[in-house]
Amino acid sequence: MTATNETQSVGQDAARNSEVSGAEIRLEGVVKRYAGQKTPAVDSLSLTIPAGEIVMLVGPSGCGKTTSLKMINRLIEPTSGAISIDGKDVRKQGHDELRRHVGYVIQGGSLFPHMTVEKNIAIVPKLLGWDASRISDRVDDLLDLVGLDPAKYRKRYPRELSGGQQQRVGVARGLAADPPVLLMDEPFGAVDPITRQRLQDELLSIQRELRKTIVCVTHDIDEAIKLGDRIVILQEGAHVAQYDTPENILAAPADDFVSDFVGSGSTLKQLSLARVNEIDLADWTTAAVGDSAAEAIRKAQTVGHDAVVVLDNRGRPVAWPWLRQLRNEDRIPSYDPEKLHTLDSRATLNDALDTMLTSSHGGAVVTGDRDQYLGVIDFTSVTDHMRTLEQQAAAATDGQARG
Amino acid sequence: MLVLPPVLVGLVFAGFVVWRQTADLDSVESSQLAWPTIWRLILQHVELTFVAALLVVALAVPLGIALTRGQLRRAAPLVVGIANGGQAAPAVGLVVLLALWLDFGFWTAVLALVLYGILPVLRNTITGLQGVDPTLVEAGRGMGMSAASVLLRIELPLAVPVIMAGVRTALVLLVGTASLATFIGAGGLGEMITTGISLFRFSLMVSGALLIALLALLIEWLGRLLELLTRPKGI
Structure with a gap:
């Protein structure tokens, strides 16, 4: 095609x-x-x-x-x-x-x-x-x-x-x-x-x-x-x-x-009812396979990121290497996408927590339609969201109790 | 493993040729072991084997298919039992009885061989078809394939390795049993042995036995080749 x-x-x-x-x-x-x-x-x-x-x-x-x-x-x-x-x-x-x-x-x-x-x-x-x-x-x-x-x-x-x-x-x-x-x-x-x-x-x-x-x-x-x-x-x-x-x-x-x-x-x-797409995703430094590695490292360091999300030519995330892994490379190499555990934006927070726990980054890469890269989700945003939900629920039961 | 049998058969046959050309044979031996005679007997033997094998496949495969469909499923043990009986009966008896009942000659010999060789193909066709994962059949039906289409495109291809193993067994049985065709005047390499027995010529008996053994090895090898070639890719 x-x-x-x-x-x-x-x-x-x-x-x-x-x-x-x-x-x-x-x-x-x-x-x-x-x-x-x-x-x-x-x-x-x-x-x-x-x-x-x-x-x-x-x-x-x-x-x-x-x-x-x-x-x-x-x-x-x-x-x-x-x-x-x-x-x-x-x-x-x-x-x-x-x-x-x-x-x-x-x-x-x-x-x-x-x-x-x-x-x-x-x-x-x-x-x-x-x-x-x-x-x-x-x-x-x-x-x-x-x-x-x-x-x-x-x-x-x-x-x-x-x-x-x-x-x-x-x-x-x-x-x-x-x-x-x-x-x-x-x-x-x-x-x-x-x-x-x-x-x-x-x-x-x-x-x-x-x-x-x-x-x-x-x-x-x-x-x-x-x-x-x-x-x-x-x-x-x-x-x-x-x-x-x-x-x-x-x-x-x-x-x-x-x-x-x-x-x-x-x-x-x-937790299985709340979805990843209810949470604001963090932007992360991205680089395409074949880009200059030095350039990607520089971009990441300016915003204080210690890793880069690598996208393939269709905009799908394939890897999330640390900067130190890229230092020896001239160009961003291609990766086996099977090795990166991504989250769909419709995934539940349950899955999200699961994925983050197994990831060394303390976060997970989120994808949308046809595995397009959307952003990154981390523990803090999930716990923040859960706290909000909890407060809302408490407020609701409070309201019911009073009514 | 696939190269060895034909090479071995070739070597032994070459040895036979050398012996035939150099041995000191009397007049009876040399007329019975004349090359045109030898070739005629080999050809008859091969013809009996292959005609019977083709008929066996043509009969046993459709019968096996029928016995795995619908109500006929229940008849499968009975039919396999009868086929078992056909094989358990002594081959010589079968050949001679049929000849007495019908007639002497090629087609009676073929009929006896078919009865004798039908079992392995029939049994393996049934086993092979029964061995196809029922969820695959259901997947095919669930996608809107007709029953015939599921049979032709899914069940049979998946059962082919088992069916072909049965065909190979049948071929080996047939090539051995075809030696008995000589008793009802249908020729074949058995003739060389019976002539050897009646004329007390040891060389004829050994030659006949040797040639039958070589032919059997070669046909077994062909059967294995056929098995490999017909095996669908991917399984």
Whole structure:
């Protein structure tokens, strides 16, 4: 892809930024009864999932959350009830046709091991009969979207990728034909905690750009709080215990089941509700790969910084070296971006604290859409923000007590 | 490991040629070991093996696929059991009984070989397909691929290494069993051995056995080559 194309596609994406591209999903009295079982797996589930939102289905194992998800794309046929996407009954469409317009992402990515990254992503566009050049452009665009360099990764086989990279390709594959709805089944269950946090951040960043309707199954309440615009807490038989925003579920659990499920430490969980973008980021000295190292050191020293954030040619941070590490260099060298643990601006303060604790800088680099550099967050700004929140909360309860 | 077998086979065969050209043979031996005769028998043997192998693949793979779909899944143990029986029956008995029932000749021999060699390919096709990660099948279906498309583009490619291992086993079985085709007049290198036995010529028996062994090694090697070449990249 040429530089001009790149700017154009970024431009188009920016234009789409506030547009909702998702579609509303409605489930009405949906029942799934398996032969030979007394109680239905899903017992009369009714749910409206608003267009452009992330709705998390969460509950203990065996509560019917995955069954409910799979009924949306008819991998499981409901026994009775109606499901519609954008007002169209899913049962009135051929199931293959339906599924080509509903993205599906499962745990670990489930990439086909005998196909390259490129071929994996191209499956649905091919089924839809896109021409080769359009598919090729789309593959580049999607790899870029999920933070993988197309030139480097499109010809690779899944086994040549790390777990996190495979999952990213899985997300790209789910989005390949630009479906209005994306179904995700425990998408980040099979990766380590650091990678998981990063993938979650990326999903939020992608969603900020695309505004799909995403239905995501998880058993992890923290993941649900972090990712969900709304959370559905399900009990056995897919009975809805509570369907609300994370804030409301934490503040006012509907019953004992919900409060047990959400668990103790829910005040700490409030940290998962505050996002990095609520905090003013500090400016930091930046330098591009290939710039003069001496010049970068001089710039940093004038403002009293002891390190420099290095950006690649697309404005994405790749490293945060100390000045002493740059002294021996003539030009700023290129770095492996995988080694720098960045925070998405939608990341929670919980993640931010986590990242800062493991960083020797006592801070973290924050990125926005498509991993663009935004600034740096540090402990002081987080603690300041938390204190403000606390004071506000105290003032609010005070007000309530008096009123 | 891949270079050694053909080199070894080549060396031993060269040794056989030298022996054949220099040894002091009587008239019966030299007529039975005339080069045109030797080539005819080798060719017949190879023909029997490959025709039977092609038929085995053409029958066992579709049958194996059918036995991993829908309701037929339940019949799989039964069919594998029958195929097992086919292989457990003594090969000579199978060949001769079929000849008595049908007729003597090439196609009866091929039929007996097919019955004898179908099991490994059938069993490996079923095992290979069952071994494909079900989440991959579901991922394919969930993306809107038809059942046929999932079979052709995901399940079969992923099962190919296991299926081809079965084909190699079948080839080795067939090349050995084809030696029995001579009993029903279908030729092959077995003929050299039976002639040697009936005419009390030790040289003929050893030559026949040696050539069959060399052919078997070569075909086993070809099977391994085929396995490597058909293995999809990335797995």
